Amino acid sequence: MSKQLRVTRRDFIKKTAIVTAITVGAGSIMSIPKDSFAKKITSKLPPIILSNIETVNGKKVKWIDHPTKEEKLFIPRVRLPLIAQNGAFVPITIEVKNPQTDKLYLKTFYIYDLNNPFPRAASFDLSPGNGTAFIKTRIKLQQESYVQVLAEYSNGDVYGYKRKIKVTLGGC
Amino acid sequence: MKIGTILVRVPGSVEKGKIFKVMSLTHHPMDTGLRKNKKTGKIIPKWIINKVDVYYDKRLITRCNYGIAISANPFLVFDVKAGNKTAPLDFVMYDTKGNIYKKSVSINVT
Numbered sequence: 148m149s150k151q152l153r154v155t156r157r158d159f160i161k162k163t164a165i166v167t168a169i170t171v172g173a174g175s176i177m178s179i180p181k182d183s184f185a186k187k188i189t190s191k192l193p194p195i196i197l198s199n200i201e202t203v204n205g206k207k208v209k210w211i212d213h214p215t216k217e218e219k220l221f222i223p224r225v226r227l228p229l230i231a232q233n234g235a236f237v238p239i240t241i242e243v244k245n246p247q248t249d250k251l252y253l254k255t256f257y258i259y260d261l262n263n264p265f266p267r268a269a270s271f272d273l274s275p276g277n278g279t280a281f282i283k284t285r286i287k288l289q290q291e292s293y294v295q296v297l298a299e300y301s302n303g304d305v306y307g308y309k310r311k312i313k314v315t316l317g318g319c
Numbered sequence: 320m321k322i323g324t325i326l327v328r329v330p331g332s333v334e335k336g337k338i339f340k341v342m343s344l345t346h347h348p349m350d351t352g353l354r355k356n357k358k359t360g361k362i363i364p365k366w367i368i369n370k371v372d373v374y375y376d377k378r379l380i381t382r383c384n385y386g387i388a389i390s391a392n393p394f395l396v397f398d399v400k401a402g403n404k405t406a407p408l409d410f411v412m413y414d415t416k417g418n419i420y421k422k423s424v425s426i427n428v429t
Contacts, residue, residue, distance in 0.1 A: 235390055247400075263387075263388050264353070265387050267386050268386050268389065269383060269388070269389055271382075271397075272381065272382040272383075273381055273397075274379070274380045274381070275400075276380030276381075276399065277398045278337075278338030278398050278399070278400035279338055279398045281340075281397060282396070283395070284396070285394050287351075287387075287388045287389070
């Protein structure tokens with residue numbers, strides 16, 4: 148036997164280990180299906196409408212980002228869950244801090260969901276006979292959207308507020 | 320429960336001039352007119368309550384105009400300011416088939 152062909156035990160083990168590692172590694176990469184990374188969950192739902200409602204009953208709606216203390220009394224406060232588990236029953240609470248007096252009172256609350264084919268969900272006409280402007284009800288939502296609440300006062304001002312909500316199971 | 324049954328919860332007695340909450344629940348399917356019957360494939364026709372009037376002491380205090388986005392068995396909570404004497408609180412609901420549902424409760428003022 149020549150010197151070149153002689154294979155030591157240590158050498159043999161080293162080389163076989165490298166060869167098996169390469170084959171196994173290559174095999175594992177090849178065995179993964181091609182589109183397992185490329186696959187994405189594509190939703191059929193239309194995109195969320197971000198625009199605000201500008202006018203209601205011919206009156207301009209005020210959308211205030213940084214309200215002052217006085218304006219905070221008039222902007223409606225909305226309580227909604229962050230994620231609605233069942234879109235068929237989404238509880239919503241609307242409240243205004245300003246008390247209902249004969250001089251100045253909240254006339255109407257509007258609830259809008261622009262992703263709905265019929266955007267106006269409901270409107271509530273209140274009077275000084277209600278001590279405070281407070282409404283609690285349940286609405287239907289099909290998908291993730293912005294729920295917009297408008298508060299119209301007896302002196303003609305309209306204030307708006309909107310909240311984003313996610314829906315896991317559509318309810319329409 | 321029969322369709323159109325209105326359940327109302329009010330406090331047993333209220334003080335003069337105080338504000339109290341009224342809860343109400345109506346038994347109604349509120350079909351939107353957009354959904355299909357899975358077995359027959361036909362569209363379920365629209366049938367909703369579209370107007371609710373609330374009278375306290377024979378004065379209209381709250382009027383609700385509902386669209387199709389109000390959930391089945393509509394639930395409504397609102398505030399009422401108590402008057403000087405015991406008076407009735409009346410609910411009148413109108414739906415798109417022309418039915419009228421009524422309910423009256425009396426509020427004891429002490």
